[in-house]
Amino acid sequence: MTVHDLLTTGPKTVSPPPPLGRGRKRAAHAYDAALDDAELAAARTALAQGRWQTARSLLARTGDEWDRRGHRVTVLAREQYCVPWTRDWLLAEPDSVDAAVLLALAQVQRALRGKEKPPRAREACHAAAALAPADPTPWLGLLMLEKALGAEPEVRRLFAEVRARYADHHHAHHLMIARLAEHQSGTGTDPLHEVYDFANAAAERAPADSPLAVLPVIAHAERYRVLAAAGHEPRDAAASGHWTGRRARQVMRAAFDWWLEWEQEGHPRRLIDLNFLAHAKVCEGRGAEAAALFHRIGEHATPSPWSYPDRDPYPAFRTARDTALGTA
Structure with missing residues (x-):
């Protein structure tokens, strides 16, 4: 799958992002998946408003801190309109590895919610993994998907792929x-x-x-x-x-x-x-x-x-x- 495929083969039923500045409902409980990462929480808010540049800067600063990168990408990927906004990012920067990884995990999140076909999410993760061979994050996305949907041998194989890149993930x-x-x-x-x-x-x-x-x-x-x-x-x-x-x-x-x-x-x-x-x-x-x-x-x-x-x-x-x- 190429970057062009990532941009053009997404689900046809994705609603457009909300207009900038639209208020968002507060969570019903105090739990925040961002935990104590204030920079992540700020980037997530910006992404919800279509300002993907904040997420871009955050992931660039994160570098190869693989635990932190996995956490940040996963939280950003849960944002409801992550897929369309990240596609905008890829249009602006077609060679962005961070955008490809974020889009892949966002499609995994959609697949887990029943709003995306799992094969499409798998393809996106494999495409991102090909762009970043040392990054365990695309494999983490695949592990999330197969942990819920896959057979035992595949779950164990994907866990091994993550550990091959970062043993203590x-x-x-x-x-x-x-x-x-x-x-x-x-x-x-x-x-x-x-x-x-x-x-x-x-x-x-x-x-x-x-x-x-x-x-x-x-x-x-x-x-x-x-x-x-x-x-x-x-x-x-x-x-x-x-x-x-x-x-x-x-x-x-x-x-x-x-x-x-x-x-x-x-x-x-x-x-x-x-x-x-x-x-x-x-x-x-x-x-x-x-x-x-x-x-x-x-x-x-x-x-x-x-x-x-x-x-x-x-x-x-x-x-x-x-x-x-x-x-x-």
């Missing part, structure tokens, strides 16, 4: 854990489930200062999500032994101690991991430690600690969080 590991946790959803609690082995192995091979050290907590949480949805665990997480058993105590203690000793303030997705830990502390009944973590998270504290903003399987967490913070 944070978001890719989150996606794999979420996918693996869904295996054998009807079998009930299984302390030897493969998602735990995957998380432990990834955390052990990661550098000492890597946020991947918290992956065992993510695996524990994602597996609970699946078990609760299947009716094997109560949806009130605080009432479940899943969070207070021997394995849970070991996982939470190791991850919490790691965060206390070292916290990578600049990591684009660190607040997601802090939310995992904070909610785990609530479920363990260790409210003081949870409150300390929520205080550190600040305005981004959210009842949904999962990898994706639409995941909140435990409405009781809202009450538990307020109790931990003394605001109930």
